[in-house]
Amino acid sequence: MRNVWIIMRRELAGYFATPVAYVFIVIFLALLGALTFYVGNFFERGQADLIPFFTFHPWIYLLLIPAISMRLWAEERRTGTIELLLTLPVTMWQAVVGKWLAAWLFTGIALALTFPFWITVNMLGQPDNGVVLAGYVGSMLVAGGYLAIGGAVSALTKNQVIAFVVAAAVCFIFTVSGSPVVTEFLVRWAPESVVETIKSFSFITRYNGIMRGVIDARDILFFVSFMAFWLFANAVIVDLKKSG
Amino acid sequence: MAHMIEIDGLTKRFGPVLAVDNVSFAVSRGEVLGFLGPNGAGKSTTMKMAAGFLTPTSGTARIAGYDILEQPIEVKKRLGYLPEGAPTYPDMTVAAFLDFVARVRGFSGAEKAGRVKRAMDLTQLAEVTYYPIETLSKGFKRRVGLAQALLHDPEVMILDEPTDGLDPNQKHEVRNLIRGMAAEKCIVISTHILEEVEAICTRAVIIARGRVLADGTPEELMARSRHHNAVILTLADAVAAEAEGALRTLPGVATIERASAGAGNTVLAVFPSAGKPIAGRISDLFAERKWQAQEIKVERGRLDDVFRAITLSRAA
Numbered sequence: 001m002r003n004v005w006i007i008m009r010r011e012l013a014g015y016f017a018t019p020v021a022y023v024f025i026v027i028f029l030a031l032l033g034a035l036t037f038y039v040g041n042f043f044e045r046g047q048a049d050l051i052p053f054f055t056f057h058p059w060i061y062l063l064l065i066p067a068i069s070m071r072l073w074a075e076e077r078r079t080g081t082i083e084l085l086l087t088l089p090v091t092m093w094q095a096v097v098g099k100w101l102a103a104w105l106f107t108g109i110a111l112a113l114t115f116p117f118w119i120t121v122n123m124l125g126q127p128d129n130g131v132v133l134a135g136y137v138g139s140m141l142v143a144g145g146y147l148a149i150g151g152a153v154s155a156l157t158k159n160q161v162i163a164f165v166v167a168a169a170v171c172f173i174f175t176v177s178g179s180p181v182v183t184e185f186l187v188r189w190a191p192e193s194v195v196e197t198i199k200s201f202s203f204i205t206r207y208n209g210i211m212r213g214v215i216d217a218r219d220i221l222f223f224v225s226f227m228a229f230w231l232f233a234n235a236v237i238v239d240l241k242k243s244g
Numbered sequence: 245m246a247h248m249i250e251i252d253g254l255t256k257r258f259g260p261v262l263a264v265d266n267v268s269f270a271v272s273r274g275e276v277l278g279f280l281g282p283n284g285a286g287k288s289t290t291m292k293m294a295a296g297f298l299t300p301t302s303g304t305a306r307i308a309g310y311d312i313l314e315q316p317i318e319v320k321k322r323l324g325y326l327p328e329g330a331p332t333y334p335d336m337t338v339a340a341f342l343d344f345v346a347r348v349r350g351f352s353g354a355e356k357a358g359r360v361k362r363a364m365d366l367t368q369l370a371e372v373t374y375y376p377i378e379t380l381s382k383g384f385k386r387r388v389g390l391a392q393a394l395l396h397d398p399e400v401m402i403l404d405e406p407t408d409g410l411d412p413n414q415k416h417e418v419r420n421l422i423r424g425m426a427a428e429k430c431i432v433i434s435t436h437i438l439e440e441v442e443a444i445c446t447r448a449v450i451i452a453r454g455r456v457l458a459d460g461t462p463e464e465l466m467a468r469s470r471h472h473n474a475v476i477l478t479l480a481d482a483v484a485a486e487a488e489g490a491l492r493t494l495p496g497v498a499t500i501e502r503a504s505a506g507a508g509n510t511v512l513a514v515f516p517s518a519g520k521p522i523a524g525r526i527s528d529l530f531a532e533r534k535w536q537a538q539e540i541k542v543e544r545g546r547l548d549d550v551f552r553a554i555t556l557s558r559a560a
Contacts, residue, residue: 006347010333017335017376080331084392087295087327088348089320242297 003090007098008105015068015106024064025110031060032114048125053117054135054211058142058175058203065143066167068103069150070160073238078158082242096235100151107143111136131213138210141223142203146171148230155237178202248273248400248430249294253303256289256454263289265454266303271447273399276426278445278462279434282555286454287434288328291404294432295325308399321349324398326406330389334378338369338388341377342395349396363391366421382409390418394425401425403433407440419444438547442466448547452555466545468553472519475526477512478539484510487535494529496522509538 015021032053036042040052076082085095121127150167157163176182178199186195199205206219247270256264264286271277281287292298294305296316304311310318332341342360351359364370367387372380377388386409393401406422407415422431423444435441441448442462450458450465458465466472479487484502491500491514498517505511516522523542530537 003348006344010336010344013340014333014335079334080327080329081333083292083297083327084331087297087320087323087325088345089317089350090348091317239299 003094004098004101007085007090007095008102011099011102012105015102021106024068024106025113028060028064028110029113031064032056032117035060036117048121048127050117050121050127050132050135051211053114054139057139058207061143061146062168062171062175065107065146066150066153066164066171068106069147069167070154070163072099072103072151073155073234074157074160074163077155077241078160082238086238086242092235092239093231096151096231096238100147100231100234103147103151104140104144107147108140111139111143128213134213134215135211137215138207141210141220142207145174145203145223145226145230148227148234149174152230152234152237155234155241174201175203178205247271247306248308249277249402249432250306251290251294251303252305254290254293254300254305255302256286256293256298257301263454264293264300267451267454267456268303269449269456269459271430271432273430274427275447276422276431276433276445278441278448279432279451280436280438280441280448280551281434281451283436285452285555287451288404289454290451291325291402291432291434292327295323295327295402296320297327321396322399324393324396324401324403326389326393326401326403328404330386332377332385332388332392335376337374337376338364338380338391339373341388342391345392345395351396359395359397363395366394367391368417383411383414386410387414387418390421399429401429401431403431405435406433407435407437415440438551441547450551450554457554458550462547463544465550466547467519469543469545469547469549470515470519471543471549472545473516473521473523474543475514475516475523476539476541476543477514477526477537478505479510479512479535479537481508481510483535483537484512487530487533488512490529490533491526494522494525496520496525 035056036053040055042052045052073082076085086092118132121132122129146167149170150163153167153170154163156166179202183195183199186198200222206222209216210219249271251267251269254264254267255262267286267290269277279287279291289298293300294307294312296312296319299313304313306312307319308322310322312319336344339360342363343356346356346359364373367390369384369387369391372384377385380388386406390403390406393403403422407418410418419440422433425431426444426446433440433445445462448458448460448462448465449456477487488500488502491497491512496516497514499515501513501515503511503513514522514526523540527540
């Protein structure tokens with residue numbers, strides 16, 4: 001655990017040592033503001049909740065999370081520091097979890113900076129702050145899932161552009177797997193059990209439930225095991241690819 | 245413990261390419277082993293496997309008695325490793341980087357600070373303490389890598405080209421540093437600078453195409469050179485003409501090569517047969533004939549000769 005913490009701290013400091021962190025946070029907040037107020041009609045709806053705000057999180061993450069995750073391992077492979085890291089007395093899982101946790105915590109920091117939205121809605125009315133909290137929890141779970149995918153993809157390549165594009169594509173598949181785009185295409189020929197399984201992987205479906213305050217243990221379990229799976233895949237890929 | 249490093253049949257295959265082919269050798273405390281070979285010979289791959297980074301296709305290695313495959317963490321705790329190219333995190337300052345390594349190595353508080361300071365003193369990094377590593381020159385980067393490798397005062401050190409990119413003064417400092425640590429440690433360095441082997445190594449292993457081709461002290465290897473015990477004479481042209489014939493008939497002399505040294509002088513290189521010393525007989529002959537030589541030099545042997553002979557002959 002100590003090593004996970006040390007690796008996480010180093011990684012997190014790394015984000016703030018370069019302009020990456022600041023650019024990310026500014027773009028994240030600007031996009032979120034624009035979408036919430038203009039596309040989400042935050043004021044015109046006349047309701048004291050943050051649904052228009054949370055609705056856009058998975059879509060913004062789709063663009064921005066791969067930008068964080070692309071460097072996780074690709075950068076280490078490109079600069080050769082992976083050899084340094086993995087010959088220090090740390091285990092593979094400590095390195096994988098430490099790096100992913102740093103990226104997740106960084107997203108958490110960006111998300112925490114959206115607090116003016118929460119203050120605004122509380123000044124304008126009496127929202128159910130439990131639901132708002134659930135929205136934040138759901139948002140973090142989606143971000144964690146995307147980062148776990150992105151970390152594993154980043155371990156596949158030395159090239160950050162490839163890592164970005166592939167991670168965004170894979171995240172997109174899991175985001176929309178419950179939407180008509182996918183299900184109507186499948187339902188014509190695939191057995192219902194397959195359609196249901198694919199639908200069950202949908203981030204949006206599960207997130208929409210949590211965002212409205214319905215915290216179902218099965219959704220939480222889904223996200224946790226989804227992250228665990230991709231982190232495991234990440235460790236396996238790093239182990240297999242480090243020679244190349 | 246007999247050997248601090250035991251390389252036991254290490255083999256690495258990358259697809260169809262056999263990069264390292266059944267390499268075995270052992271190194272004891274107090275030894276500095278020079279690992280030599282042409283580029284692409286498998287030096288770095290062998291070192292990466294010994295350091296627990298690459299998984300061998302077959303074979304294993306034991307560092308300080310711990311198997312790299314069975315107890316990798318125990319190995320990594322006892323090993324100081326400088327990877328090829330001395331990679332370090334470019335965004336970090338020297339101080340932050342060494343602090344990170346010290347933490348991962350399990351140090352904290354005053355001991356951590358002391359370890360970092362000692363490593364920076366040994367590698368003369370004090371003046372760049374708070375510089376981001378990416379802004380440093382190649383020589384400083386290499387020294388940051390070295391500082392990282394010796395921070396925990398490891399029993400075993402594996403250094404992949406520790407002096408690459410350093411200027412002559414820095415090379416000298418790093419060699420002194422390695423020599424100073426040599427007595428109580430077991431050190432393997434890879435290099436293609438042959439003078440370095442003569443300067444600091446107690447033993448040299450030469451590999452090419454993934455195989456060990458020679459293993460011995462630098463003196464033993466130099467004894468294989470055709471220059472071993474050769475006598476180089478610088479003589480006035482008149483004396484040289486006379487001496488060459490007499491030298492040819494001297495017992496133990498194999499061949500003589502002549503070259504003009506300019507200014508009325510000639511250089512005669514007298515090669516012995518089977519590397520036996522001939523300097524005594526030559527000086528007796530000169531004393532007897534009352535010849536004067538400007539310079540007489542006995543060669544110890546040339547490592548680059550041996551290196552070329554070994555690595556090229558078997559590669560063909």
